[in-house]
Amino acid sequence: MTTTAADALLTRGGLGTRRRDPLYWIAVGFLGLVVLVAAFAPLIAPYDPEAIDFAAIWAPPSAAHPLGTDQLGRDLLSRLIMGTRESLVGPLLLLVGATVLGVTIGIVAAWNGGWIDVLLARITDVMFAFPGLLFVVLVIAVFGEGPATAVIALALAYAPVIAKFTRSIALSELARPYVDAYRVQGVGGAAIAARYVVPNMTPALLGYLVVLFGEGLMGLATLSYLGFGAQPPSSEWGLMVQEGQDGIVLGHFGPTLVPGLAIAAVVVAVNIVGVRLSERLGARA
Numbered sequence: 001m002t003t004t005a006a007d008a009l010l011t012r013g014g015l016g017t018r019r020r021d022p023l024y025w026i027a028v029g030f031l032g033l034v035v036l037v038a039a040f041a042p043l044i045a046p047y048d049p050e051a052i053d054f055a056a057i058w059a060p061p062s063a064a065h066p067l068g069t070d071q072l073g074r075d076l077l078s079r080l081i082m083g084t085r086e087s088l089v090g091p092l093l094l095l096v097g098a099t100v101l102g103v104t105i106g107i108v109a110a111w112n113g114g115w116i117d118v119l120l121a122r123i124t125d126v127m128f129a130f131p132g133l134l135f136v137v138l139v140i141a142v143f144g145e146g147p148a149t150a151v152i153a154l155a156l157a158y159a160p161v162i163a164k165f166t167r168s169i170a171l172s173e174l175a176r177p178y179v180d181a182y183r184v185q186g187v188g189g190a191a192i193a194a195r196y197v198v199p200n201m202t203p204a205l206l207g208y209l210v211v212l213f214g215e216g217l218m219g220l221a222t223l224s225y226l227g228f229g230a231q232p233p234s235s236e237w238g239l240m241v242q243e244g245q246d247g248i249v250l251g252h253f254g255p256t257l258v259p260g261l262a263i264a265a266v267v268v269a270v271n272i273v274g275v276r277l278s279e280r281l282g283a284r285a
Contacts, residue, residue, distance in 0.1 A: 024276040027269040034266060038084040045078040049235045058252045070244055070255040080258055083235035087263075090151055090229075090236075091216035095209060097155035098162055103205070105159070106166025107193050110174055117167075124160035133222070140228045147220075147236070150229040154219050158212060169204045173197050207278025214270035221263050237263050 037044060053073035061068045067076035109120040127135070139153035173179075174197065182192050221238030223229035230236035232243070237259040244255025 021276065023272060027272040027276075030265070030269045031273060034084060034088070034269075037081055038088050041081050041085050045081045047075040047078040049074060049079040049082040050233045051075070058247060058250070061254070067258050068252075068254040070240075071247055071252075076254060076258050079235040079240060080237075080262060083237050083240060083259065084262075086147070086230065086234060087217065087221070087237045087266075090147060090220045091213050094151045094155040094158065094216050094220070095213055097152070098158035098212075099205075099209060101155070101159040102162025103166045103198065105163040106168075107170050107197065109163070110167045110170035111189055111193060120163070124163050127157075127160040136219075136223065137228065140223075145228045145231070147224075147230050147234075150220055150223045154216060154223075157219075158216065162209075162212070165208055166201070166205065169201050170197065173201055203281035204278075207274050207276075207281055210274035210277055211271055212274075214267040214274070217263065217270070218267055 051074060053069070056065065056069045056073040057071060059065055059069040059073070065075050065077065067080065069075055070079070105120055105124070109117040135157050136150070136153040139156065140149050143149045143152075178196065179192060182196065183189075220229055221236070221241070224234075224236050224238030225242040227242070230239045232239070240259035241256050241263075244252075244259070247253070247255050
């Protein structure tokens with residue numbers, strides 16, 4: 001076998017793509033590390049993230065505090081580590097809620113068509129008419145601030161986006177011959193959708209949802225920064241940015257820069273993985 005033929009074979013099998021895409025694997029490794037930190041945060045954090053030390057206010061990075069301290073003398077590294085869990089779980093929960101609602105709406109609209117499709121399309125269009133942040137603020141104004149309300153509000157805001165995307169790919173999936181074959185055999189619509197349609201749509205949805213995870217993380221961090229999401233003494237990253245901004249005037253950038261960079265790094269890594277995943281799964285479909 002010639003070198004050219006071998007390279008072509010490896011590329012078809014996916015090995016060549018992996019070797020030529022180090023950025024993807026760096027992002028995957030980084031996200032894996034972040035997940036491990038979130039899972040074992042209480043064991044890794046060197047200090048209690050809520051421990052106040054007035055003798056160490058605005059302390060610069062040192063052996064005792066590798067990332068320095070904040071305006072209350074709390075260790076930034078410990079707060080960053082403990083905040084990883086809350087900063088990741090929130091977007092995951094909102095994405096689960098938005099996916100269940102959005103996928104259900106999209107499949108029902110595509111399966112039934114007619115006036116049901118038109119009605120659901122109009123409902124999603126009305127939700128699209130509101131700017132996402134304004135809709136979320138309205139929900140929070142009615143039900144009160146807090147992390148749970150922020151997650152629910154963002155889930156409702158993201159559901160129409162997922163519903164439209166699901167409907168578009170569901171229409172092409174429902175046009176395949178196996179759907180009519182199962183209908184002729186007397187299999188119910190709900191069973192066909194749950195057993196065959198949704199699993200076959202999963203590859204197309206997966207990469208899209210990974211990218212939405214990054215947007216959800218940014219959205220929750222923004223709400224926490226504005227005071228609508230996580231509340232003190234939480235170490236959620238968006239709240240950490242908000243609490244540390246007063247130090248910028250005094251020349252202490254660490255309390256804001258550290259969580260801000262963490263948010264940016266995770267979002268960029270998630271976007272890289274999501275885009276590459278969509279390309280690979282799309283190529284296999």
